[in-house]
Amino acid sequence: MTALRIGFVGVGRMGAPMVRRLVAAGHEVRALGRSGDARRRVSELGAEPVSFTAAVGTGAAAVVVCVFTDDQVRAVCLDTPLLASMPGGSVLIVHTTGSPRTAEDIAAQAAAHDIRVVDAPVSGGPPDIDAGTLTMFAGGTEDALARARPVLRCYGDPVLPVGPLGSGQRVKLVNNALFAAQLGLLTEAVRLASELGVDEATVLSALQHASGASRAAASVAAKGSVAAFHASVGEFIGKDVATVRTLAAELGATMGTLDAAINAQFFDTRRRS
Known part of the structure; x- marks a missing residue:
């Protein structure tokens, strides 16, 4: 080389x-x-x-x-x-x-x-x-x-x-919107588990071996909790979510259900805890 x-x-x-x-x-x-x-x-x-x-x-x-x-x-x-x-x-x-x-x-x-x-x-x-x-x-x-x-x-x-040129950004923004939405859904899944009497560590571990497995779930499980994961990378995720929302609005695109799932995310719901 x-x-x-x-x-x-x-x-x-x-x-x-x-x-x-x-x-x-x-x-x-x-x-x-x-x-x-x-x-x-x-x-x-x-x-x-x-x-x-x-x-x-x-x-x-x-x-x-x-x-x-x-x-x-x-x-x-x-x-x-x-x-x-x-x-x-x-x-x-x-x-x-x-x-x-x-x-x-x-x-x-x-x-x-x-x-x-x-x-x-x-x-x-x-x-x-x-x-x-x-x-x-x-x-x-x-x-x-x-x-x-x-x-x-x-x-x-x-x-x-x-x-x-520019396609890399478009694909990355779609990826990040999907990842953030998965994190939002995972946050709700952990909440549901708690209401059903299952602790967060147990459900995160179990999901890795089932149909609910995902890279988002694996990333959170590696940190030990939703809160720990967002403490580590929430700033980066929040920046990218803001970017994809702005870009979608500028281009006249709609995020649909993705946006609803992102709104359930920890870095949004934390303010209401």
Whole structure:
């Protein structure tokens, strides 16, 4: 495998293990670290810390953006010299879950610099990155995906091509709406079990061996309870639920029963407890 120079923005909960895997694969990684502590963390991962987005993009075959919100993606990619600093023929990979329109707006500016764009939101967490088994929904042209794959395969499998640019976000948002709805239903199932005199740990364990099994149920069972699961990842789920609701409204789509199930979720019902 040819070693690449890769720029990285967003060395947080998800980004840090991605950087670690890229470095372990032999790539030269430059990662943004605006503070002294952030630059120390980047160095500890084996990457080169840089203070400005232009330095992230300079000479990079690929730049990965893995920040928390859609607004942060827009700020990094559209309000800084990042695109202007990247070489022609390079690829920008966006992992953050957000609006397909953000990827399209970035691509419109990137085209002027001969830069390809791939939206590749992810499904999974840090343990999946560590194992190289993170699921990615990749939207973009065949040429863009070909340039992105050597990067994505360092920490992702499967990398699923799902259509043109923006399709990765659309599939991820549908996935997250379904997952959140399953969590809502599971919350109600745990409540029902309690009313029937069965404790939460017992019903969560039993469901893993029955027709009610699901990845949502397995994820909650691994944390021990609905409350513990949402304490761990509720912020991320809540952000994505807000995004899918906003996008559906903008596009004139309806969420139907999915929305009713999401409304039963712990991070909504907790306020009434």
